[in-house]
Amino acid sequence: MAVKAVVFDIGGVLEIDPPLGVSAKWEEKLGLEPGEINRRAGDLWRDGAVGAVSEEEVHQGLAEIFALDAATVDAFMADIWVQYLGTLNEELAAYATSLRPRYRTAILSNSFVGAREKEQAAYGFGELVDFIVYSHEVGMSKPDRRIYELTCERLGVLPEETVFLDDVEAYVEGAREAGIHAVLFKDNAQAISEIDALLR
Numbered sequence: 711m712a713v714k715a716v717v718f719d720i721g722g723v724l725e726i727d728p729p730l731g732v733s734a735k736w737e738e739k740l741g742l743e744p745g746e747i748n749r750r751a752g753d754l755w756r757d758g759a760v761g762a763v764s765e766e767e768v769h770q771g772l773a774e775i776f777a778l779d780a781a782t783v784d785a786f787m788a789d790i791w792v793q794y795l796g797t798l799n800e801e802l803a804a805y806a807t808s809l810r811p812r813y814r815t816a817i818l819s820n821s822f823v824g825a826r827e828k829e830q831a832a833y834g835f836g837e838l839v840d841f842i843v844y845s846h847e848v849g850m851s852k853p854d855r856r857i858y859e860l861t862c863e864r865l866g867v868l869p870e871e872t873v874f875l876d877d878v879e880a881y882v883e884g885a886r887e888a889g890i891h892a893v894l895f896k897d898n899a900q901a902i903s904e905i906d907a908l909l910r
Contacts, residue, residue, distance in 0.1 A: 713891065713909050714871040715814040717861055718806055718839070720829065722877035723895050724817070725796040732793045736786055740776060750775050758823045761846040765824045791828055798833050801898045806838055813909070814865045815839040818858070818874065820851045820881075840865070852876070853884025862890070873908050875901055 718724055733747045748755070754771045757763045763771065772783045809815055817835060819825070821844040829835050835842060843861050845851035852858075862869050869889030876882050877895040885892035893904045 711868070711870050713813070713873055715816065715862075715865045715867045715873070716806070716809055716905060716909075717816045717818050717865075717872060717874045717890075718802070719874075719876040719878075719881070719895070720817060720819040720821070720835070721794075721796070723875060723901075724799050724802055724806070724835070724838075725829075725833075726799050727796045728793055730793070732786075732789045736789070740778075742776075747776075755822075759820060759845055759851060760849050761823055762849075763823065768823065791824075794822065794825070795828060795832050799898070802901065803833070803838060805898075805902055810840070814867060816861055816865055817842040818852070818861050818876075819843070820845045822846055852878070852881040853887075855884065855888050858885050858888035858890055862888075873905055875905065 721727060734744065737744060737747055751772060754763065754768060754775070758768050769780070769783050769787065772778060772786065773780065778786070806815055816839050819842065823846045825846065826842065826844055841864060843857065843864065845857065848857065848860060850857045858869065858874070862872055865872065870891070872890045874882070874885040874890045874892045875895050876885070876892065879894060882892040882894045891908050893901055893908070895901045
């Protein structure tokens, strides 16, 4: 069956992730043990990833968990978003653009509340593809089979008519289990070559 749609992940694929370091920086600044921010804020991060809390509630939660004032929370989250957004993978973004209108295109991202607005402002992803499925907006995340099925449904294609690109092996396997042709991203040349082979 011919491929009709190509779906891209964001973090580590369309966005090049900077080295991690925001948590360590803020743990040192706040006098916390290494790893303590993610341990204590883990539930908040998980809730934010499936839209169970608003951005305002994330800020309030951080203020309560770490006894911080609003200005400090704002500064911490500003650093988090800089790391989250990384830099645009311009070559892959151009490739995604080149696929339209011959193919339907989408983004499927395990995200965090606020990501749509910030990524749109930074990179204009809303114009790059036909639509975006964000985990925080649909209340589920990869590798849940339902999120792949929802993406195909919105694309108006069958799983076997779809190619999905991600840099996380578990998410690639989840897509394959849902019947989608999935490619594990390693670098641009490899990813584009493998997608092109499937499109042929």
